[in-house]
Amino acid sequence: xxxxxxxxxxxxxxxxxxxxxxxxxxxxxxxxxxxxxxxxxxxxxxxxxxxxxxxxxxxxxxxxxxxxxxxxxxxxxxxxxxxxxxxxxxxxxxxxxxxxxxxxxxxxxxxxxxxxxxxxxxxxxxxxxxxxxxxxxxxxxxxxxxxxxxxxxxxxxxxxxxxxxxxxxxxxxxxxxxxxxxxxxxxxxxxxxxxxxxxxxxxxxxxxxxxxxxxxxxxxxxxxxxxxxxxxxxxxxxxxxxxxxxxxxxxxxxxxxxxxxxxxxxxxxxx
Amino acid sequence: xxxxxxxxxxxxxxxxxxxxxxxxxxxxxxxxxxxxxxxxxxxxxxxxxxxxxxxxxxxxxxxxxxxxxxxxxxxxxxxxxxxxxxxxxxxxxxxxxxxxxxxxxxxxxxxxxxxxxxxxxxxxxxxxxxxxxxxxxxxxxxxxxxxxxxxxxxxxxxxxxxxxxxxxxxxxxxxxxxxxxxxxxxxxxxxxxxxxxxxxxxxxxxxxxxxxxxxxxxxxxxxxxxxxxxxxxxxxxxxxxxxxxxxxxxxxxxxxxxxxxxxxxxxxxxxxxxxxxxxxxxxxxxxxxxxxxxxxxxxxxxxxxxxxxxxxxxxxxxxxxxxxxxxxxxxxxxxxxxxxxxxxxxxxxxxxxxxxxxxxxxxxxxxxxxxxxxxxxxxxxxxxxxxxxxxxxxxxxxxxxxxxxxxxxxxxxxxxxxx
Numbered sequence: 002x003x004x005x006x007x008x009x010x011x012x013x014x015x016x017x018x019x020x021x022x023x024x025x026x027x028x029x030x031x032x033x034x035x036x037x038x039x040x041x042x043x044x045x046x047x048x049x050x051x052x053x054x055x056x057x058x059x060x061x062x063x064x065x066x067x068x069x070x071x072x073x074x075x076x077x078x079x080x081x082x083x084x085x086x087x088x089x090x091x092x093x094x095x096x097x098x099x100x101x102x103x104x105x106x107x108x109x110x111x112x113x114x115x116x117x118x119x120x121x122x123x124x125x126x127x128x129x130x131x132x133x134x135x136x137x138x139x140x141x142x143x144x145x146x147x148x149x150x151x152x153x154x155x156x157x158x159x160x161x162x163x164x165x166x167x168x169x170x171x172x173x174x175x176x177x178x179x180x181x182x183x184x185x186x187x188x189x190x191x192x193x194x195x196x197x198x199x200x201x202x203x204x205x206x207x208x209x210x211x212x213x214x215x216x217x218x219x220x221x222x223x224x225x226x227x228x229x230x231x232x233x234x235x236x237x238x239x240x241x242x243x244x245x246x247x248x249x250x251x252x253x254x255x256x257x258x259x260x261x262x263x264x265x266x267x268x269x270x271x272x
Numbered sequence: 273x274x275x276x277x278x279x280x281x282x283x284x285x286x287x288x289x290x291x292x293x294x295x296x297x298x299x300x301x302x303x304x305x306x307x308x309x310x311x312x313x314x315x316x317x318x319x320x321x322x323x324x325x326x327x328x329x330x331x332x333x334x335x336x337x338x339x340x341x342x343x344x345x346x347x348x349x350x351x352x353x354x355x356x357x358x359x360x361x362x363x364x365x366x367x368x369x370x371x372x373x374x375x376x377x378x379x380x381x382x383x384x385x386x387x388x389x390x391x392x393x394x395x396x397x398x399x400x401x402x403x404x405x406x407x408x409x410x411x412x413x414x415x416x417x418x419x420x421x422x423x424x425x426x427x428x429x430x431x432x433x434x435x436x437x438x439x440x441x442x443x444x445x446x447x448x449x450x451x452x453x454x455x456x457x458x459x460x461x462x463x464x465x466x467x468x469x470x471x472x473x474x475x476x477x478x479x480x481x482x483x484x485x486x487x488x489x490x491x492x493x494x495x496x497x498x499x500x501x502x503x504x505x506x507x508x509x510x511x512x513x514x515x516x517x518x519x520x521x522x523x524x525x526x527x528x529x530x531x532x533x534x535x536x537x538x539x540x541x542x543x544x545x546x547x548x549x550x551x552x553x554x555x556x557x558x559x560x561x562x563x564x565x566x567x568x569x570x571x572x573x574x575x576x577x578x579x580x581x582x583x584x585x586x587x588x589x590x591x592x593x594x595x596x597x598x599x600x601x602x603x604x605x606x607x608x609x610x611x612x613x614x615x616x617x618x619x620x621x622x623x624x625x626x627x628x629x630x631x632x633x634x635x636x637x638x639x640x641x642x643x644x645x646x647x648x649x650x651x652x653x654x655x656x657x658x659x660x661x662x663x664x665x666x667x668x669x670x671x672x673x674x675x676x677x678x679x680x681x682x683x684x685x686x687x688x689x690x691x
Contacts, residue, residue, distance in 0.1 A: 164346045167313050170333035171340040172360030172440055182359070186350045 030244055037237045045238025051223065055242075058220040061135060062203030065143035066150065066196050073151045074192060078184070080151075081158035096152070098145050106145055107212030114140055114213065137214030142203035150192075150199040157191025158184065194254055201250045205243075280305045280500045282319070287444075287478060287493075289324070292470050294491030294508070295480040296523060302500040303480035304343075307446040310478065311338045323443060336444075339437030343449040345429045347421035353432050354404055354417040360440035361400040407435040410472075411465070427458040431465070438473065447479040451486055463489055484525050488512070496520050512573070517686040521571045527628070527654035528572040530554075531687055535568065543679050546570050550649030552633065554611050556682035569687035574656035576681035579629060580674045581665045611682065613675045618652060620667055627662045629655045631673055 008016075037045070045051070079085075080092060098106060114121045114131035121131055131137045161184055169179035185192075207221035215222060220243060228236035280302040287293045297303050308314045310321060312333035320329045328336050347356050408414045411431040421429060430450060437445060450466070451459045467490060470477055480497075481487055487494055488508045496504045496511060504516040515521040521529050531549040538545050544556045546568070554570055615633040633650040653675060661667070 162346065164342055165348060167308070167311070167333070168340060168342070168346050168436075169348075169359065170313065171311050171336075171338060171442075171446075172436065173334045173337070174360075174362075175332075175334055178362075182362075183348060183350075187348075 030248075033237070033244060034241050037234075037241060041234070042238045042241060045235070046242050050218070051220075051239055051242075054218050054220045054223040054239075057135065057138065057217050058204050061138040061219065062142050062146075062200045064139045065146065065203050066200045068139075068143060069147045069150045069199060070192075070196060073147055074154050077151045077154035078158050078180075080155045082163065096148050099148050103145050103206065103208030104212060107141060107209035110140060110144055110209060110213055131213065133214050133216050135214075135217065138210055138217070138219050141209035141213045142206050145206050145209050146199045146202035149202050150195040153195030153198060154188070154192050157188040157195070160191070161187045197250060197254050201247065205247070280309070282306065282502045285495055285502060285505065287476055289476055290474045292467075292477045292479065292490055292492045294487040294494045295478060295497055296482070296484065296487045296491075296494055296511075297480065297497035298482055298523065300499075301482075301497045303482075303497055304448050305500075306497065307340060307448050307478065307480060310444070311340045311446055312336045313340075337440060337442050338444040338446055339440060339442030340446045341430075341433045341437050341448065341450055344453055345421075345433040347424075347429055347432055347436070349421055351420075352417065353408070353413065353419050353421070353424075356421065356432055357404045357407060357435045357439050358400050359436060361403055403439055404435075407439055410469070411435050425458075426454045427462060430454065430462055434466075434469070438469070438475070442475060445475045445477045447477065449481055450479065452481070452483065459486075466490060484512075484523065496523060498523070514683050515571060515685050517688065518569050518571075521569070521685060525574075526571050527574050528577075528651075530570045530651055532568040532570050532684065535684070544684065546682070546684060548651060550651060552613075552651055554682050555679045556684055557679040567687040568684050571683050571685055572653070572677055572681055574628065574654045576677050577653060577655045578676045579631070579655045579657060579661075579665065579667070580676070581667065581671055582673070610676060610678050613653070615650070615653070615673060615675065617667060617669050617671045617673060619669055620662060622659060622662070625659060627657050627659050627667075629657060629662075629667055631655060631675060633675070 076091075076095070080088065080095075101109075111118065111132070113119045114124075114137065116122065116125060116130075116132060118131075124131070129136070131140055165183045165187065166176075166179045169183045170176070174182060205221060206219075207225065210219045211222050211225070218226065220239065224236050224239050224243070227239065295303055295306065305314065309316060312321075312328070312331055312335075316329060320327055322328065323336060323338070348359065351359065404417070405414065408417060411434060413428060413431045413435065416424065416428060416432070421432065424432065430453075434450075447466075451462055454462060463486060466477075466479070469475070479490060491508045494506060494508045494511045495502055496516075498519050504511055504520055506514075511520065512524040512526075515524050515526065518529055532546045533549050534547040536545045536547075537543075538555065546554050546556055548554065548570060554572075556570065613631075613633045615631040618630040618632045620630075621628040631653045633653060635650045655675065657665075657667070667673070
């Protein structure tokens with residue numbers, strides 16, 4: 002690919018600007034990873050509290066994502082396919098959790114799910130609690146990370162030519178069947194990518210989680226606690242672990258799930 | 273039927289079982305909307321759709337059995353050719369189809385020459401695999417069964433799309449510009465293929481296109497759609513000979529369209545004398561044209577005009593009036609009258625097979641001896657000749673020529689846009 006032979010002056014300027022940005026992201030990561038010796042790292046990570054925390058965090062994010070698949074994907078489909086009054090409002094509402102500060106989101110959730118909350122109080126009398134437990138972590142993660150799934154799924158659905166569904170219908174498929182046999186197979190990569198994004202975003206949530214459920218400790222809360230209580234060196238091993246984990250997730254999403262040109266996929270009918 | 277700002281108004285359109293109906297219309301005339309409405313993919317804002325004596329207006333597409341083939345085929349990219357073709361044969365909704373149609377394909381079997389295809393009178397027990405093989409064999413795409421749509425050529429995609437639609441034995445096959453995205457030779461090949469499929473399966477077909485040649489080659493009947501309204505229905509010959517209005521004349525490829533200022537019956541009632549804007553007169557046969565209300569236009573098909581180089585007075589008893597000859601000379605094989613004009617070639621446009629010759633008709637005064645009022649603005653006629661004629665007759669700009677066309681070649685239609 003020798004298509005670009007000469008870099009224009011603009012290309013140089015833009016490249017330098019881009020490089021500065023990349024360094025800003027990369028340098029702290031690399032510096033952190035090398036700040037701790039392997040021995041300290043192993044000791045810090047092998048801590049039972051860390052492993053429990055990791056497990057709780059991954060599981061809570063997974064539960065939140067599964068719930069979002071059930072309620073968020075249908076909404077994403079409607080937003081991609083149908084026109085209805087107030088659609089703009091709904092789209093704005095879905096994205097709201099991204100914009101509001103997550104500590105504020107936590108407070109808002111506490112108003113609903115807290116012991117005196119709108120839902121929390123009646124549910125508490127039924128023995129269901131949302132504070133200082135696993136369910137609280139799930140609720141907090143769900144609230145702040147669900148936009149990532151809905152938005153990604155919506156964009157994916159919008160990219161599936163609706164005429165595929167039309168043709169399926171004329172071939173005798175019910176709307177359900179057309180969705181299952183045509184839309185989902187063409188959109189699954191996007192839905193899975195959105196799920197991974199949401200899951201990863203859920204894992205990294207701190208603000209809303211810490212307000213709803215300081216205990217059991219999600220991993221982000223654990224890092225904060227160690228930093229506040231024992232200083233930087235104590236927080237470092239867990240931090241490194243999380244950074245590496247994030248990188249792995251990123252690589253998985255980009256290489257496996259971002260649509261590539263392949264025989265099985267592609268723009269299909271449009272040529 | 274309405275989509276956004278666009279309104280499609282079809283008063284009444286009946287398609288006979290087994291018929292091949294062409295819907296001719298320019299781009300954005302509402303052709304796709306019409307097909308999607310018939311397939312049940314659009315909600316009607318009024319009116320009904322009947323299929324085989326049954327009102328299907330409220331039926332969802334999966335209950336109608338109207339196969340739809342889009343212009344760019346819309347093959348499922350995630351499925352192989354075999355799975356595309358077999359999509360409608362899944363057991364899950366095959367049962368629905370049978371329920372929806374009762375007899376299951378018997379009405380179609382009637383239109384089929386017995387044993388004409390391996391597809392034969394498909395027994396309902398035939399397996400999915402057999403149906404796929406029969407159809408792909410018929411369309412010559414058996415070697416593609418395991419491929420995915422992405423690598424196929426346009427013609428191959430089109431065949432797959434046709435096979436997919438035919439697999440469910442549709443009561444109605446809707447084709448949306450099926451040949452427009454193909455290159456020339458493939459287009460001709462598939463045109464033949466469509467004709468053969470229609471002959472062999474006897475499926476009722478509604479085929480929309482903007483291509484007049486395609487319409488003439490395939491259509492048993494033709495419906496003309498302009499800007500969302502159905503303007504004329506008839507055989508292709510009727511529509512091209514007797515277009516109902518000016519826009520249809522243009523769609524039918526007629527370059528010679530002139531506003532008519534006044535008409536009068538010729539003595540004896542054998543024809544109509546039409547005075548064009550600008551003063552020239554043409555003689556037209558009484559044709560099955562529209563009721564003469566509102567402004568009219570005279571149309572003359574370019575290939576109906578004979579062109580003769582040079583000019584000699586008095587030949588065939590030409591009237592010197594420079595326009596119109598009553599049929600009295602009796603020269604024209606039984607036709608009541610003919611039109612003789614003379615003029616000068618303005619341009620000659622060569623095409624692959626034909627050539628279009630533009631002739632500026634002489635003002636009558638200049639031709640000497642005008643009694644008929646004279647042409648203040650002489651019309652320009654376009655004449656369609658075969659290319660060899662251009663050399664044989666030495667047609668070139670500046671040459672004086674005579675034009676002749678029979679009264680039957682002149683058709684009077686609405687000058688406006690219909691309704």
